[in-house]
Amino acid sequence: MTGFAALLRKELLEQWRTTRLPVTATVFLLVGLSSPLLARFTPEILKAVASGQFQITLPTPTAADAYDQLAKNLGQFGALIAVLLAMGSVATEKERGTAALILTKPAGRGAFLVAKLLAIATTLGIATAIAATGAWFYTLVLFEPLPVAGFTVAAILQWLALVAYAAITFLGSTLTRSSLAAAGLGVAAFIVLGILSIVPTIGRYLPTGLGAPARGLALGQPGVDVLGPTFAAVVLIAVLVGGAWLAFRRQEL
């Protein structure tokens, strides 16, 4: 991991200077604030749209609906942003020649890759924390307080799922010189994982399988199994990074 600290510093600065961090944080904040609002006001919006022409009966929204809306939005918009953040991370540097600039210095290729993914994970982590804080506060205002500790762990699990999508795209970005090809791999993985998540025995150990324990924790439900899906996600990310390193260390620049 030669040069890791200097590379991580550069990657974090790049996340800020290229406005990836501010933009991602803003989008996630909007997602976090709008989710409880949508949950709270959807029945009234639908009633107003129907304007007395037909009767719509909807259950009274609860804090659980607010959380479900947040999880759904983060699972879709968040995953898309994770793909966007990771798609050009290595491919663009190879194409533009900046990877050659760095890797003719005392910088290991493993350090080069890990610093990049860690910076993306940091951006996603900060943005997820902002989204979760906003959502928790609006849920408190519009519904009732959700358990802080459980909600925090749920946010960490959601972040872990986003990092997994970023890691899949990151592998694609390492294997090719094309950001679009990397994005294609990320989106394809998102769809495939969505389909596989229907199979209970497999779905539990996929990034999508983190949703169920996250929901249970956020709503304060007892007996939630977090360890299995978390361990599976961490192993998946590690395998993806390892695969990226094995491919990258043999590539000419």
Next chain:
Amino acid sequence: MLPTSAGPPATPGPAIEARGLSKRFGPILALDRLDLAVPRGSVFGLLGPNGAGKTTTIRILTGLARPTAGGASVAGVEVGLDEPRLHHRVGYLDQDPRFYSWMKGRELLELVGRLHGLAGSALHSRVGEMLTRTGLTAAGERRIGGYSGGMRQRLGIAQALIHEPEILFLDEPVSSLDPEGRRDLLELIAGMRGEATVVFSTHVLSDVERICDRVAILDRGRRVIEGPLEELLAAHARPIYRLVAAPGQEEAVAGLVERLRAAPWTTDVTAGAGLVRITVSDPNAAASGVLPMVVAAGVTLESFERARPTLEDVFLELVGPAAPLDLDGRGFVRPREVADR
């Protein structure tokens, strides 16, 4: 020299050694069993036309590309794709240096300095020194995205030199520089002689003559020749005479050229715009034979000289007339055109 923490200790023998280096890109053989031995402390010119294999050689030696066959060591480290030990010892400037456009010049140098193990006041002072040395002190606070080609080239030089490398690879380093920047860089490189080993690829013959003490000429992936510049000139450059005829004697000059071409001691005679260039195989015969022919042809001369053989002559002799080269950095010319100058 700045201390390097992770590099291996200096070893005796050549600074760079390539052994049967070959590189194939599909059907194209870019390098064909290249052997090189670059002595420590030399300024080594890697010369050849475009496509000769200069950049491929440097890319392999800096760990950016893998040879198809053969191997090489640089500063005692066997080159490979992921070899940070090599890069502690080496500085590298690409022919078209690319940087992060969002970064400031100073930040780029700080990043490279940190990767080389510099920190704190040592890093700060070294970055300031390199910005001053390359004339980028003011521009160092600006984003690289707004730099001109010449400024990027100078920044590239600064990052390559920041850790005072033991071996410096410069791939066409003066291509984007203005005449002043080019002169400054050539002086900088020449000043490193004896302290660092510099490998300098170019197709500008005059630059090589100006600063290099050893030269390897590549052509179509093969090493045509390698050795000290003076030895190459002595061994391969044939004596040349240059005559400048007074204006308005086209017919007489054409007659002179015909006579010269018929002489057994000439190997090549070219003429254009009043200049007659005679390459000879026997200088003694030429010394006594040229002027009588001028008189016989009725040509009035403005000047007559025996020119010092140049690297251009060696290049033309060894590589032949098919390769494009650049005499003085003003653009590509064919050897035929060169001969006509």
